[in-house]
Amino acid sequence: MAFMRRKAGKPADVASGLSDMLSRLEQMTGYRADTDSIGDLSFIEWCEELARGKKGDGTDGLKVDGKPFRLDNRPALRPLYEAIPKTRADAKDAMLVVMKATQLGLTVWEVLANIYMAVRWEPVSIGMFMPAQATAIHKSEHRFMRMVRSAPELYKYLVTGRDVDGKKKQVGEGNVLTRKVGESLLLFLWTTGKVTTESIPMDIVTLDEVQEMALDQIDKVRARTGDSDIQFTLMLSTANMPELDIDFWYRQGTQEVWHTECPHCQALSDLSDPAAIFPTKSIGYNTGQFPGAPMNEYVWTCPTCGGWIEDPQVGRYIVTNAAAPAKLRSFLLPRTISPKMTPRKMVEAHGRAKTGNQKKSFWNRTLARPYIDADQLPVTMVHCLAAMEAGIKRGLKWEKRGDGTSFYCAGIDQMGSFNAMIIKKRMPDGRQAVVHVEAIFNDNPFERCGELMDQFGIAVCVVEQLPNVNDARRFANKFPGRVFLAGYADLRDDQMVWGDQLSRSDMRTAEEDRSRFSVTLNQYKCMQTALFRVREGTCLFPNADELEQDVIEDGKRKRIAILRDWVFFHFTKTALVIDDGSETENGRAKKVTEARKLRMKVVKVGIDPHYSYANMLCDVAWARAHGTSTFIMPDTKPTEGEALAKQAEAIGLPQTVVRIFEELPAGERCGRCVSFDAESSMCGERDLATKASAPGCPLYIARSF
Structure with a gap:
């Protein structure tokens, strides 16, 4: 449609833009949709009216997957329905985040909330985002429309219009990606589309399956509401890894966790808490010690008094982050609140989770918690401190310039006005010694990098091409044959491929901007080797307390011990993940183009670990000095010496x-x-x-x- 082709970057007034979109739709259909006012009903009151239907007995009420919609058997979901704002003023600048287990009916909640806001606050433009186009289409056709068609009260919002004489007429259901409800638009979009995240002004954005979305994609989506007087965001998803996607936003909010009330001692407990309660204190096997409970069966138990808990949905949410902004509410919903989840199913699923992927699936999809396997984090702070202690024992010291005889190499991770640089030299036994680390903050950080190249007499340096490719190229051309520009590709057999010859595109480029010396890396393999060097003690460090620097963090300048506070911390925030293609989405297995195709990727856990990349690029430079496409790892076994x-x-x-x-x-x-x-x-x-x-x-x- 025409409005989908609007170019990004041009300012647009939300109200006029929405009016223009609606006019185009009305011209195409010839009708204007007719909606009856919801009146002063809150969201939960409106949902319960939909469930009862016109007859009042639910026979003609809302259906979900063909079954009557109801909330009376899910009291733990009622607070979420009550959390949907009632007015535009209540919704202004607010955010609602739900980190959940699977199969709890939250997609129904989100779809109904969008229809409610579209009708009650019209005119509004609502963007309903999924990770990919296919999932957006599936949601529109098989979730949204199936629900709307099941309830006459909902369906009439979509298909009843009036002509110019005011007579009611039937209109179409709309486009699969664009549904019109009264004076409002519901747009089914996806975060991987450039146009969908950049060009359409919106009042409200809702994001489903957030675990498949990068943080920068979420930021782009939320920026679509920048000119609106509402700017409401709703996001929901099963959990993924700590400090990423949905967990990142959950941590920003109130972190309201469901606590079950014990019928005996009235204590409130989170029965799914894997740190202190689940499963040993929240599930027991009844052989007669729990009066009234099913015999020879697993049952819920109170972690405080040990009594039998018949219904874990009796309780309330407790705020665990009181310092959060009042308008940023976040909820955690484990499967313990589902009436279909029994203690036996929980125990058996927990017992089957043996491998790292199985444990992650259980934590994410049942406990609603983020999870990362220890094997996916190659380097811990213990490894880093051990490598430092070994370096101190060997007499390593921080250096300000080269000694004139040692071989030095460097790696640079560049981010605009900030460069992270690591410099290493070869020890007599072949191991690496980190001799200088620097965080460079200025408008031309490559100028300082050039000074360090000269001070240390660096033989080989590798720097990432992006994001500032022109600055990186000019830097490389100042040190021809010594500085290489790195890019990434899915190399099947090699860790790296060097390309010293001029390409056709280089020949058409000004000499100072050419990329004559480059290297293509398999990011996973290179990062794996570089981190294992730290882990195995073949990369050593001087005393962290003897090197302090002024850095800028969160816009403020402060002085830190950069090795311990940044470099080591970055190492511990770099995960190596192998996805075997067996992940599920919306309870269904994803389609994988190749059977059980392994996808190896480097995952940034919570932060952008610049020094992990600088360290990796330094090791690539190390490999170049030895003329090989793989890293030569010194033997960690004791030598004769x-x-x-x-x-x-x-x-x-x-x-x-x-x-x-x-x-x-x-x-x-x-x-x-x-x-x-x-x-x-x-x-x-x-x-x-x-x-x-x-x-x-x-x-x-x-x-x-």
């Missing part, structure tokens, strides 16, 4: 002697390879500069001594 050093330390020899032993080349070292030329320190096989103590590469052939 290290074994001798331990013996020397045990008998009390001075540390200077101990270090001499530690640095003896042993095992597969360049100095022991037939291709190594001692006079020039060159590898004859690969024509590269190296050291006798450097670790051997895949071409290593031992010489006879």
Whole structure:
């Protein structure tokens, strides 16, 4: 339709834009929809009237999936129906966030809420967002329309119009992606579409299946309400990972959690709390110790007094984040509130969750909690501090410039007016020593990066091309052959592919802006190797307390120990996730183009971990220096020299002697390879500069001594 093609970036008045859209629809159909006023009914009152129908007995009332709509058996859902604003003023600048388990009927709640707001507050434009176009179409045809057609009171809003003489006429149901209700529009959209998130002004946005949406996509959607006098946002989803998508917004709100009331001691408890209650304190097996409860069966129990709880839906929501803004309410709904979920089903599902993916599915879809498996976070703070202690023991110090003899490499993650840079040098035993870390805040951060290139005599540096590709290219061209621009691709066999030749596009580009030296990376494989270097102790660090810097965080300048407060923290916020394609959506298995196709991805947990990427790019530079498309990992087993050093330390020899032993080349070292030329320190096989103590590469052939 014409309004779907409006270009992004042009300011538009919401009221006039909506009027224009409605006029176009009316011209196409010839009719104007007719709606009866909801009057002063609240949302929950209106829903209950729909359920009763005209006859009052529910036979002609609202149906959901062919069954009568009802709330009397789901008291834990009533507070959510009561939370929908009644007036435009109540809704102004408000947000409602629901992090839920599966199969609780919340999509019904969202659809009805949108119809209610469309009728009661008309005219409004409501964007109903799903992750993808296919899911938006499915929701319109098989969820929205099925519900509307089931209830005459709803259906008439959609299809009854009046001609110019005021006579009632039947009109169409509208387009699959555009439904007209009175003077309001309901738009079925998706977050992966550029036009749908950029060009259409809206008063209200609702986001379903938020766990499939990135935080920046959510921000773009919410920006569509910027000119409205309402600006109401509603989002709901099953949980995903901590601090991402729905959990990020849940944490911003009131965090209202359902607490069941014990009929014996009146204590309020969250029976689904996996940290302190579920399952050992909230579920018991009855062999007669719970009077009145089903025999030889699992039953709900009170964590406080141990008594039998017959109905976990007797209770109330408790605010757990009292500091949240009053207009940002968030709710957590586990499956314990469902009348169809029994303690036996909960226990058995919990028992089946053995693997990381199974545990995540159970936590997300049953407990309504975010989850990330420990194996998906390769580096913890314990690993980081251990690598620092090992570095201190080896005498590592922070450096301000190169020593003139060591090999240095660097990695830069760039973000506009901020660059994160890490510099490493090779230790005599082949391990990495981080010697400088810097956060660079100014309008031209690459200028400071260039100064560090010169100060340390950096041999190879790798920097991400985006987001400021022109600045990155100019920086690379100042250091030809030493700075490489990194991009990402789904490389099947390699971690990285180097491309030193000029492409046709480069030839048509001004020389100072050309990207002559580049590298394409498999992000997952490169990040995995770089993080495991920290984890396995082959990348060491000096004392974190000896390097402080002024940084800008949340718009404020402060002084921090940058290694511990930022670098190590970023490492712990980088997850490596393998998705086997078995995830479900709306209770149905997703279609996967290849059977059980594995999708490997790097996930940013809660923050953008710039130093994880800077560290990874530094290791790519390290690999370039050795002329390989894979990382050469030093052997973490003790070398002959290290074994001798331990013996020397045990008998009390001075540390200077101990270090001499530690640095003896042993095992597969360049100095022991037939291709190594001692006079020039060159590898004859690969024509590269190296050291006798450097670790051997895949071409290593031992010489006879």
